[in-house]
Every structure is written in C-alpha cells, then in structure tokens.
Amino acid sequence: MGCFGRSRKSSKRSEINKEVNKDTVKIKKTIGGTSVGKSDKKDDQTQTSSDSTKVSPYRDVKDEGGGGVGKEDQLALDVKGLNLNDQATGKKAQTFTFQELSLATGNFRSDCFLGEGGFGKVFKGTIEKLDQVVAIKQLDRNGAQGIREFVVEVLTLSLADHPNLVKLIGFCAEGDQRLLVYEYMPLGSLEDHLHDLPSGKKPLDWNTRMKIAAGAARGLEYLHDRMKPPVIYRDLKCSNILLGEDYQPKLSDFGLAKVGPSGDKTHVSTRVMGTYGYCAPDYAMTGQLTFKSDIYSFGVVLLELITGRKAIDNTRVRKDQNLVGWARPLFKDRRNFPKMVDPTLQGQYPVRGLYQALAISAMCVQEQPGMRPVVSDVVLALNFLASSKYDPNSPSSSSRRNPSFHKDKDDDDKRPNLVKETESEDQ
Numbered sequence: 366m367g368c369f370g371r372s373r374k375s376s377k378r379s380e381i382n383k384e385v386n387k388d389t390v391k392i393k394k395t396i397g398g399t400s401v402g403k404s405d406k407k408d409d410q411t412q413t414s415s416d417s418t419k420v421s422p423y424r425d426v427k428d429e430g431g432g433g434v435g436k437e438d439q440l441a442l443d444v445k446g447l448n449l450n451d452q453a454t455g456k457k458a459q460t461f462t463f464q465e466l467s468l469a470t471g472n473f474r475s476d477c478f479l480g481e482g483g484f485g486k487v488f489k490g491t492i493e494k495l496d497q498v499v500a501i502k503q504l505d506r507n508g509a510q511g512i513r514e515f516v517v518e519v520l521t522l523s524l525a526d527h528p529n530l531v532k533l534i535g536f537c538a539e540g541d542q543r544l545l546v547y548e549y550m551p552l553g554s555l556e557d558h559l560h561d562l563p564s565g566k567k568p569l570d571w572n573t574r575m576k577i578a579a580g581a582a583r584g585l586e587y588l589h590d591r592m593k594p595p596v597i598y599r600d601l602k603c604s605n606i607l608l609g610e611d612y613q614p615k616l617s618d619f620g621l622a623k624v625g626p627s628g629d630k631t632h633v634s635t636r637v638m639g640t641y642g643y644c645a646p647d648y649a650m651t652g653q654l655t656f657k658s659d660i661y662s663f664g665v666v667l668l669e670l671i672t673g674r675k676a677i678d679n680t681r682v683r684k685d686q687n688l689v690g691w692a693r694p695l696f697k698d699r700r701n702f703p704k705m706v707d708p709t710l711q712g713q714y715p716v717r718g719l720y721q722a723l724a725i726s727a728m729c730v731q732e733q734p735g736m737r738p739v740v741s742d743v744v745l746a747l748n749f750l751a752s753s754k755y756d757p758n759s760p761s762s763s764s765r766r767n768p769s770f771h772k773d774k775d776d777d778d779k780r781p782n783l784v785k786e787t788e789s790e791d792q
C-alpha cells in the first residue's frame with residue numbers, strides 16, 4: 366500500500382503510480398496538476414516514470430517566498446508562480462500575520478496539536494480579534510505537498526460556500542510560511558469515529574452514519590453541480606470528512622481539487638494523485654480524471670461507514686486488505702449483505718436500509734466509470750435513507766426481520782430512483 370508523507374497514519378494521500386504495469390503506463394509528471402482558475406498546459410506533458418512511489422516535490426515552486434514581499438502580495442506571487450489566474454484570490458478569506466497565528470496557538474504549543482497530514486501539522490487556536498476558535502494548518506516546509514496545494518485550497522474555498530464544506534477563515538502567506546485557518550470542527554474527522562476507536566468510545570449508530578453519508582454527498586454535489594466552474598475533489602476519504610456539532614459533516618482539504626472537464630470533454634488529464642484504497646481504478650490506470658472518480662471514492666467512504674472496515678487494512682489477510690476487493694464478490698448475492706455490516710452496530714440497523722446503502726455503494730464503486738451514478742442521484746438516495754430514521758427501541762424494529770423505517774403513507778412515491786433500483790430484487 367502506498368503510504369507517504371511524514372505521518373504515522375496509513376491513509377495519507379500521495380501520487381499514486383502504476384502498481385499495475387508500472388513500466389508501461391505513462392504518467393503525467395509535472396507541477397501542472399492544478400487548475401482551479403485555468404487549465405495548465407504543463408499538465409499535458411507525459412513522461413514515463415520508473416519510480417512507483419514518489420511524491421511529487423513541486424520543486425519548481427518552492428523557493429518563491431522571497432524576502433521583502435508583503436503578506437498580501439505573497440499569495441499573488443504563489444498564484445503567479447503556479448500559472449493560475451489571479452481571480453478570486455481569497456476575497457472572502459482574510460490574511461493573518463504569522464505572529465497573529467502564533468499567538469492564537471500559544472506558539473504552536475503541543476497541547477494545541479490536533480493532527481498531522483501530508484500538508485503539515487494542524488493546531489487548535491483562538492483568534493482574539495475575531496473571538497473565534499479555529500484550526501490552523503501549517504505547511505511543513507520539508508513536506509512533499511506544498512505551495513500548489515496551499516493556493517488551490519485558498520482559491521477553491523474562497524469560491525465555495527456550502528454547509529457541507531469546511532469554511533476557510535483565512536490564511537497566512539508571509540515569507541516562506543504558509544498557514545491555513547479554518548473553522549474549528551469540534552468532533553474531528555470521520556476517521557476518528559470509525560476506525561481504531563479507543564476503548565469505551567461508542568461507535569457511530571446507523572442513523573448518524575447515514576446522516577454523515579448524505580451530508581458528504583451534498584458537499585460533493587455542490588462541487589460537481591453548483592460550483593462555477595465545476596470542481597472535481599480528488600481527495601474524498603474519511604479523514605477529510607470533518608464533523609461539527611451533532612455530526613454535521615463537512616468536506617475539507619481541497620489542495621488536490623481540479624476544475625472539471627469543459628465543453629464536450631469527458632475528462633481532464635492529470636498526474637494521478639490521491640489516496641490508495643479511495644482512488645478509482647480507471648483514473649489510477651490512465652490519469653484521466655472525471656467526476657466519476659469522486660463517485661468511486663464516495664462509494665468507498667460509504668462502504669467504510671456501513672462495514673466499519675478501512676479502505677485499506679494491512680492487518681487483514683491479503684485478499685481482504687482492499688475494501689472494494691473484499692466487497693465486490695459479496696455484492697453479488699444479497700444474502701451476504703448482513704455479513705458485511707459493521708459488527709459494532711450489534712445488529713442495530715434496518716435491513717432494508719442496509720440493503721439500499723450497500724447497493725448504492727456497489728453502484729458507486731463499479732469498475733466502469735460510466736456505470737457509476739451521478740452525484741445528484743446519490744444525494745437523492747442518501748437523503749431518503751438519512752430521513753428514514755431507524756429506531757432500535759421500537760418494538761417492531763428487530764433489524765433482521767423487520768425494517769423499521771418511519772414511513773409516511775406516500776413514501777413509495779417519494780423514493781428516489783436509485784433507491785427503487787436497489788429494491789428491485791429486494792421483495
């Protein structure tokens with residue numbers, strides 16, 4: 366499994382190269398993987414790579430932080446260096462000085478440390494002048510991910526505004542310091558609630574899982590269908606779904622986002638980036654990124670929510686290490702479905718809801734991208750599942766025998782097509 370970056374965690378993103386047929390597959394080796402704002406010609410350069418594990422170091426943009434450049438100008442310089450349009454360079458996001466952020470975190474004190482990813486460390490802090498608790502992500506200057514992601518993150522989140530996307534409050538681009546300031550998400554990431562739970566921590570219940578899935582799908586729908594230009598996220602995974610009060614999910618980390626194909630194009634060609642286990646096989650093989658690449662990743666997250674298993678789990682026997690590889694043969698027969706559900710739910714789930722959720726996930730992770738549903742259909746189906754509350758205490762709610770959705774009498778008419786499709790063999 367690919368595991369790069371400095372973190373101890375296993376689900377860090379990286380450049381994903383040719384595990385299969387690595388000598389013959391051409392990859393895009395360029396710094397031009399970014400195109401929020403405009404397309405980047407360098408993206409189309411292709412080169413054969415023999416190194417299947419390297420994270421691209423963005424060497425040619427690293428040294429831009431020049432002395433004597435004002436903080437406001439520094440982002441503009443980053444943008445220019447990356448050949449992006451300087452449109453929307455953070456009009457909604459404010460700039461902070463390094464001193465302000467240092468003050469906010471008690472000089473990045475270890476007890477403010479929240480976690481660490483490929484970009485760098487994340488700290489909790491309080492911005493006094495805003496009277497707001499925030500999460501501050503500090504670019505690791507020796508890290509593999511870098512200024513390009515910083516800029517794309519600022520540009521994407523400055524253009525975006527949706528309750529299921531994390532809010533960027535501001536940034537600091539002072540000298541060679543790069544920091545991002547986000548709204549603080551009190552419940553951390555979905556990964557923290559799904560995998561490797563400390564003893565005594567309660568697993569998420571079925572309704573919360575469906576709520577998180579539906580909210581994450583709505584965030585993705587906003588990126589795909591409402592943003593102008595539309596955006597492919599490219600980094601959907603449990604650690605990038607952050608949770609607010611009451612488990613309201615928000616997508617985070619837009620450093621890999623790409624503007625989707627325009628006109629009659631079906632894909633954008635790019636270096637393959639992402640996280641093993643979540644990356645669509647068609648994209649990994651060809652470098653052709655489509656909206657359906659995100660749908661695949663979403664299907665993996667949904668499968669994690671249902672099964673409680675990790676996208677990649679090296680502690681399992683080899684054939685079961687990849688979640689989709691484990692699930693595919695089981696998807697073929699619905700009698701397997703109850704065996705797939707997270708055992709920590711202890712049987713507390715609605716049978717029909719389980720079948721439908723698994724069927725949606727199976728559609729999303731199909732090998733052929735054209736067979737995967739569009740995000741609006743996934744949203745309709747999951748909104749329906751999330752609103753069909755399961756009550757484990759209801760006398761009629763033995764999960765095995767009796768699906769315990771609270772149904773309105775005209776629910777049948779309200780069921781979205783994707784849900785009806787999943788029910789066709791379920792009678």
Ligand SMILES: Nc1ncnc2c1ncn2[C@@H]1O[C@H](COP(=O)(O)OP(=O)(O)OP(=O)(O)O)[C@@H](O)[C@H]1O
Nearest residue numbers: 377378480481482483484487500547549550554604
């Ligand atoms: N806005 C936030 N509010 C609260 N906690 C956060 C916030 N952003 C990040 N974190 C915490 O910091 C951790 C590290 O986040 P980060 O996005 O840097 O890494 P990652 O998602 O684990 O890996 P990757 O670099 O591949 O995205 C998260 O798992 C989360 O626990």
Ligand SMILES: [Mg+2]
Nearest residue numbers: 482604605618
């Ligand atoms: Mg992340």
